[in-house]
Amino acid sequence: MNKTVLVVASHTDDEAMGCGGTIARHVAEGDTVHLLFMTDGVGSREIVADEATERFSAAQQAAEILGVKSSTNLSFPDNSMDAVPLLDIVKEVESKISEIKPEIIYTHHIGDLNIDHQVTHKAVMTACRPQPDFSVEAIYAFEVLSSTEWQTPGLMSFIPNVFIDITDHLATKIKASEAYSEEMRAIPHSRNVSHIELLAKHRGYCVGVHAAEAFTLVREIKK
Ligand SMILES: [Zn+2]
Numbered sequence: 414m415n416k417t418v419l420v421v422a423s424h425t426d427d428e429a430m431g432c433g434g435t436i437a438r439h440v441a442e443g444d445t446v447h448l449l450f451m452t453d454g455v456g457s458r459e460i461v462a463d464e465a466t467e468r469f470s471a472a473q474q475a476a477e478i479l480g481v482k483s484s485t486n487l488s489f490p491d492n493s494m495d496a497v498p499l500l501d502i503v504k505e506v507e508s509k510i511s512e513i514k515p516e517i518i519y520t521h522h523i524g525d526l527n528i529d530h531q532v533t534h535k536a537v538m539t540a541c542r543p544q545p546d547f548s549v550e551a552i553y554a555f556e557v558l559s560s561t562e563w564q565t566p567g568l569m570s571f572i573p574n575v576f577i578d579i580t581d582h583l584a585t586k587i588k589a590s591e592a593y594s595e596e597m598r599a600i601p602h603s604r605n606v607s608h609i610e611l612l613a614k615h616r617g618y619c620v621g622v623h624a625a626e627a628f629t630l631v632r633e634i635k636k
Contacts, residue, residue: 417548418446419515421506421537423494423529425450425472425486426593430609431555432519433479433586434579435626439517440480441582448476448484449509451502451533452491467595475592478585485509494532499539502532506540514548522554522629524569525561543634550636553628558612559604573627576616580623583613 418439422428428436428448436446450472453465469486476484487505489497510518520537521530534554541549553575556562561571579586590597590609597605617625 415442416444416517417513417515418444418517418519419449419509419513420446420481421449421451421509421518421520421533423451423521423527423533424491425468425475426590426596427521427530427557429475429479429586429589429593430604431521431557432553432626432628433475433589434582434613434624435519435555435577436479436481437582437585437589438577438579446479446481447509447513447515448481449506450484450486451489451494451505451536452529453486453488468593471592471595475589478589478592483513489529492527492529494529497532499532499535502536503539506536510540510549516548516550518549518552519555519628520552522556522561522569522571524564524571525557526563526565527557527560530557530560538631541632543632549634551633552631554631555626555628556612558608559598559602562603571627571629573616573629575628575630576620576622576625577628578617578620578622578625579613580617580625583610583624586613586626 523534613624616627
């Protein structure tokens with residue numbers, strides 16, 4: 414039976430880097446994928462309207478490339494989601510979950526350096542407190558270059574135990590990542606499209622496929 418999937422990410426571009434290939438694979442297999450973004454990704458500076466518009470249109474382009482059914486942008490403050498009461502964020506996630514009733518959720522790793530990623534993970538876990546007849550069966554945490562690998566060594570390290578083969582969808586992941594050219598940096602900065610491709614190949618070769626995305630299984634409920 415086809416599944417409904419929700420990706421909860423802090424910033425537009427996290428979805429492409431974290432699980433763009435997996436999104437494309439879900440869509441190719443007939444599943445329905447929805448995106449929920451927490452911030453506009455451009456900070457609280459005053460002259461950001463153009464930048465926000467640009468980033469929004471990059472996100473729309475990426476969403477089209479990935480083939481998602483819907484994309485929702487909330488406007489929590491970029492890089493300071495820890496200043497917002499967690500309950501306010503949880504309510505938004507809960508509302509999206511009750512609207513679309515996803516079986517699978519992908520979100521950030523709790524140990525990322527980026528504070529918004531940490532808060533988003535906590536909001537998802539709070540919104541997904543297990544209860545009878547709850548739709549969510551599985552929660553996976555993805556890695557995002559220039560955040561997951563930048564955390565203090567040994568502090569909540571990302572140790573993947575789920576690898577999703579995206580060999581047939583690597584090109585789509587790359588294309589979606591390229592939509593965010595403004596967010597990418599020049600090599601050898603960690604956040605660039607070549608590194609995204611290298612990481613996908615590395616994660617794939619680790620498990621004997623050409624390309625993969627790596628996740629930690631946060632919770633799975635088998636009924
Ligand atoms: Zn991010």
